[in-house]
Amino acid sequence: xxSAERAVVVLIEFEVIERARSxxxxxxxxxxQAYRKRILGTIARxxxxxxxxxxxxxxxxxxxYYSLDQLRxxxxxxxxxxxxxxxxxxxxxxRQRRRHESRMSDLSEQQVMMADASAGGKQSTEDARxxxxxxxxxxLLDKVSTEDRLxxxxxxxxxxxxxxxxKIYKVNENALKVRLFRARQRVLKAYESES
Amino acid sequence: xxxxxxxLDSLWAEYRQACPDPEPSANFTPQVWxxxxxxxRATSSLRHWAEACVVAALSLTxxxxxxxxxxxxxxxxxxxxxxxxxxxxxxxxxxVIITGGDTRGDTR
Numbered sequence: 187x188x189s190a191e192r193a194v195v196v197l198i199e200f201e202v203i204e205r206a207r208s209x210x211x212x213x214x215x216x217x218x219q220a221y222r223k224r225i226l227g228t229i230a231r232x233x234x235x236x237x238x239x240x241x242x243x244x245x246x247x248x249x250x251y252y253s254l255d256q257l258r259x260x261x262x263x264x265x266x267x268x269x270x271x272x273x274x275x276x277x278x279x280x281r282q283r284r285r286h287e288s289r290m291s292d293l294s295e296q297q298v299m300m301a302d303a304s305a306g307g308k309q310s311t312e313d314a315r316x317x318x319x320x321x322x323x324x325x326l327l328d329k330v331s332t333e334d335r336l337x338x339x340x341x342x343x344x345x346x347x348x349x350x351x352x353k354i355y356k357v358n359e360n361a362l363k364v365r366l367f368r369a370r371q372r373v374l375k376a377y378e379s380e381s
Numbered sequence: 382x383x384x385x386x387x388x389l390d391s392l393w394a395e396y397r398q399a400c401p402d403p404e405p406s407a408n409f410t411p412q413v414w415x416x417x418x419x420x421x422r423a424t425s426s427l428r429h430w431a432e433a434c435v436v437a438a439l440s441l442t443x444x445x446x447x448x449x450x451x452x453x454x455x456x457x458x459x460x461x462x463x464x465x466x467x468x469x470x471x472x473x474x475x476x477v478i479i480t481g482g483d484t485r486g487d488t489r
Contacts, residue, residue: 215410218410218413219410222405222409222410223402223403223404223405224402226402226403226405226409227400227401227402227403230400230402230403231396231397231400234400236403239403240405240406240409240412243405243409244409244412244413244416245416247413248413248416248417248420251413251417252417252420315399316398316399316400317399319392319395319396319398319399320396320399320400322392323392323393323396326392342390342393343393343396343397343400373389374385374386374389377385377388377389377392378385381385381388
């Protein structure tokens with residue numbers, strides 16, 4: 187297994203989270219500064235569209251601001267924030283999927299190929315390799331449901347443990363293992379058909 | 382199958398490297414606050430609007446209670462007494478109507 191093992195580092199004192207929860211805007215600003223890079227990174231990998239990462243990230247912090255008073259204890263802040271991130275990414279991907287379907291139905295296959303070719307011709311070798319990997323993964327993930335996509339990304343790419351996923355998805359470990367197994371099987375099938 | 386799984390695992394790792402955590406732009410935090418403010422303004426104007434509706438509804442209720450209800454209450458529901466109604470029923474007009482509808486009573 188080569189998935190990244192994410193070191194669990196709490197980026198901010200619980201006391202600051204507690205103050206932010208009780209409406210202290212400067213404390214919320216500290217939370218924002220501490221977590222924005224990590225959250226943007228997660229969103230970037232979840233959605234695979236660099237141009238929309240900040241927009242989704244801002245949506246996450248907006249939702250955080252207006253729901254922070256519902257947080258029971260600061261100890262569960264990180265899974266809570268991840269849950270908001272996953273939900274915002276899920277909403278974005280669902281919107282994109284609908285938009286993409288309608289846009290693709292408007293373009294001919296040749297037009298789509300020409301657009302892809304012209305977009306690919308302007309990059310350096312390293313960028314091109316990264317873009318190729320991103321596109322390969324995105325095309326693979328487009329073949330599975332949004333739910334499978336997010337779960338696999340969190341487990342395989344973000345390197346979250348089952349315990350962390352349990353807190354995010356609020357399901358027990360066995361149910362999660364079943365979901366993960368099925369998602370893996372589906373993506374593996376898509377990968378086999380692609381290779 | 383295992384080979385495919387290994388290849389897929391490598392692909393996830395490559396993807397992780399191909400998508401490092403991006404640096405937030407200088408506008409990121411100010412824009413978050415702008416969105417928070419915009420939502421707050423929208424919520425506050427909605428609250429004002431709702432409050433205005435409640436005030437208007439209460440004023441209308443008071444208006445009805447103060448002016449319209451007493452006006453209707455001044456007009457009694459029954460304009461005639463029971464005796465008046467009986468007397469009216471016994472009037473010649475009433476008899477004409479009955480005899481006009483059924484003449485058997487008159488021949489007796």
